[in-house]
Amino acid sequence: MNTTELNKKVIHVSAEDRALIKAVEHGLPVVSHPYAEIAKQLDTTEQDVISRLQHLIDNGAIKRYGVVVRHKELGYTANGMVVWDVPDDRVEELGMCIGKYSCVTLSYRRPRRLPDWSYNLFTMVHGSSREEVTKKVAEIVENCSLQNIEHTILFSTKRFKQRGASYTEKNHTTKEDAPVQTSTKSKSTKLRLVK
Numbered sequence: 001m002n003t004t005e006l007n008k009k010v011i012h013v014s015a016e017d018r019a020l021i022k023a024v025e026h027g028l029p030v031v032s033h034p035y036a037e038i039a040k041q042l043d044t045t046e047q048d049v050i051s052r053l054q055h056l057i058d059n060g061a062i063k064r065y066g067v068v069v070r071h072k073e074l075g076y077t078a079n080g081m082v083v084w085d086v087p088d089d090r091v092e093e094l095g096m097c098i099g100k101y102s103c104v105t106l107s108y109r110r111p112r113r114l115p116d117w118s119y120n121l122f123t124m125v126h127g128s129s130r131e132e133v134t135k136k137v138a139e140i141v142e143n144c145s146l147q148n149i150e151h152t153i154l155f156s157t158k159r160f161k162q163r164g165a166s167y168t169e170k171n172h173t174t175k176e177d178a179p180v181q182t183s184t185k186s187k188s189t190k191l192r193l194v195k
Helices: 003-008 015-024 034-042 046-058 088-099 130-143
Strands: 078-084 104-109 121-127 151-159 189-194
Touching (some): 015 046, 078 130, 121 130
Antiparallel strands (some): 078 151
């Protein structure tokens, strides 16, 4: 990619939007109206915060905006990453079917790594025990007609620090409208293959 193409991908963010990104990047306040609380901090309105966040997501300045759930604190001590070897032309359809279950927090496509790794659909299933996760996966198999689809459950054995994406640096001093520096730091989970 040449410099001209790279520069077309740079997204300029105002000082106000940079302050908004900084206010949300480490989590929303645990209150009934978190966007109103952020609006107070930034001396604006709740609707302005929501609209500006949506604009930042729509224009690509924020690539992912979601929740990092601390599963163990909610009683979900068994987490199984289910990997599926789905026909390429059915990944979207079957991923949507699996993703409808409340026990599933992730459902996404990944490239195969042949010849050793044929799985192309990954789904995270949570439960209070490995037995519960296994039963939920069996229910998903039955209800999404996945009986002929090879799959394996990889259970988590250790939880590492969980955090969302970080969009600003600690002592980040740049002039207004400078490009946002982004880095993605997400939770890591050590998985063990269980057959």
